[in-house]
Amino acid sequence: xxxxAHGHPSAFPKPGHNHARCTSDALRRxxxxxxxxxxxxxxxxxxxxxxxxxxxxxxxxxxxxxxLNAGGGRTAPMQIYRALEFLMDNxxxxxxxxxxxxxxxxxxxxxxxxxxxLICRSCGxxxxxxxxxxxxxxxxxxxxRGFTIDSQIVxxxxxxxxxxxxxxx
Amino acid sequence: xxxxAHGHPSAFPKPGHNHARCTSDALRRxxxxxxxxxxxxxxxxxxxxxxxxxxxxxxxxxxxxxxLNAGGGRTAPMQIYRALEFLMDNxxxxxxxxxxxxxxxxxxxxxxxxxxxLICRSCGxxxxxxxxxxxxxxxxxxxxRGFTIDSQIVxxxxxxxxxxxxxxx
DNA sequence: CGTATAATGTTATGTTATAACATTTACAAG
DNA sequence: CTTGTAAATGTTATAACATAACATTATACG
Ligand SMILES: [Zn+2]
Ligand SMILES: [Zn+2]
Ligand SMILES: [Zn+2]
Ligand SMILES: [Zn+2]
Numbered sequence: 001x002x003x004x005a006h007g008h009p010s011a012f013p014k015p016g017h018n019h020a021r022c023t024s025d026a027l028r029r030x031x032x033x034x035x036x037x038x039x040x041x042x043x044x045x046x047x048x049x050x051x052x053x054x055x056x057x058x059x060x061x062x063x064x065x066x067x068l069n070a071g072g073g074r075t076a077p078m079q080i081y082r083a084l085e086f087l088m089d090n091x092x093x094x095x096x097x098x099x100x101x102x103x104x105x106x107x108x109x110x111x112x113x114x115x116x117x118l119i120c121r122s123c124g125x126x127x128x129x130x131x132x133x134x135x136x137x138x139x140x141x142x143x144x145r146g147f148t149i150d151s152q153i154v155x156x157x158x159x160x161x162x163x164x165x166x167x168x169x
Numbered sequence: 170x171x172x173x174a175h176g177h178p179s180a181f182p183k184p185g186h187n188h189a190r191c192t193s194d195a196l197r198r199x200x201x202x203x204x205x206x207x208x209x210x211x212x213x214x215x216x217x218x219x220x221x222x223x224x225x226x227x228x229x230x231x232x233x234x235x236x237l238n239a240g241g242g243r244t245a246p247m248q249i250y251r252a253l254e255f256l257m258d259n260x261x262x263x264x265x266x267x268x269x270x271x272x273x274x275x276x277x278x279x280x281x282x283x284x285x286x287l288i289c290r291s292c293g294x295x296x297x298x299x300x301x302x303x304x305x306x307x308x309x310x311x312x313x314r315g316f317t318i319d320s321q322i323v324x325x326x327x328x329x330x331x332x333x334x335x336x337x338x
Numbered sequence: 339c340g341t342a343t344a345a346t347g348t349t350a351t352g353t354t355a356t357a358a359c360a361t362t363t364a365c366a367a368g
Numbered sequence: 369c370t371t372g373t374a375a376a377t378g379t380t381a382t383a384a385c386a387t388a389a390c391a392t393t394a395t396a397c398g
Binding site: 012116118121129134137138140142144145146148150154157158159160 | 181266267285287289290296298300302303305306307309310311313314315316317318319320321322323324325326327328329330333
């Protein structure tokens, strides 16, 4: 039902949207997911999730580290990576392989979905793309080659609707 | 016309194939590409390309480095990365983002193509997937969201035909 | 030749990620 | 409420991947 930026489901996050709401929605849903899965959203995991949700731009593990340590903390990289692993295992965060960075999942709680991403080269904003036809085409193409699919990475780089120069396709 | 493992174009590289031929084909085509593009396939670039083509398993930059330095060489990481950059710029090698590794392009000389990859979790063998329907579905899905595509990464992990347990889909 | 450009060599450092082990915390069985 | 135990966290060190900056050498072309 919810979407990354309160518009209709396929909307790309808009520059001026009420992002505080994205964050609070995300945290609320994360609590629910963890409760239903009987896993614990501990302090550090929650703080890492908050850091990830500070924007729709994927964030590096060491950026998260800096944030957590901004007030004189002593958190170590390992702890960040462990929290991220937990968040990914529970479908709360995705890793963007092409950026070595992480982003909050826009569809928490929904079935462990294989996500595709649109990454804006200009503003960095990254959105999940849920395209059934694309998924079908992918499964079809792979099956034709006798390959058994296990997981997939689809990361598309370009210009988001808000950064596309006028007149461009 | 050629394919990664001498079968018909969509065949996945077979375990026992004559891989020496893959390598020599690749080097010959690379020479041709470089000649036609008026760029130089220098000694180190050629050696890196050979290293990449030692198998159909993506190879890390530091693995290449070890190979080149096996006989007491003193090549530095920077030189490997520069050679790889050249090879990628000229469409001779692809980077596999999910593995931080590199693999020889199966379609050298053909138009700078956006490739998709099938990566076997068992044997590591990685093949390029050229699926027009997939490409179309991708372009379509992206366009619908008002996104201007620039480049794309598609990396599918699973089991190749030769590693798929019997009875598995 | 002389000179500009491309390529390579060299040193140092930045960035991302994990290994290994110690300590603390949560939680339930007794 | 202890006490065992599994989960989570803390800590130190290091592995793995990648680039910056600058010096030197090779190539091409007038
Ligand atoms: Zn938002
Ligand atoms: Zn943008
Ligand atoms: Zn081969
Ligand atoms: Zn295989």
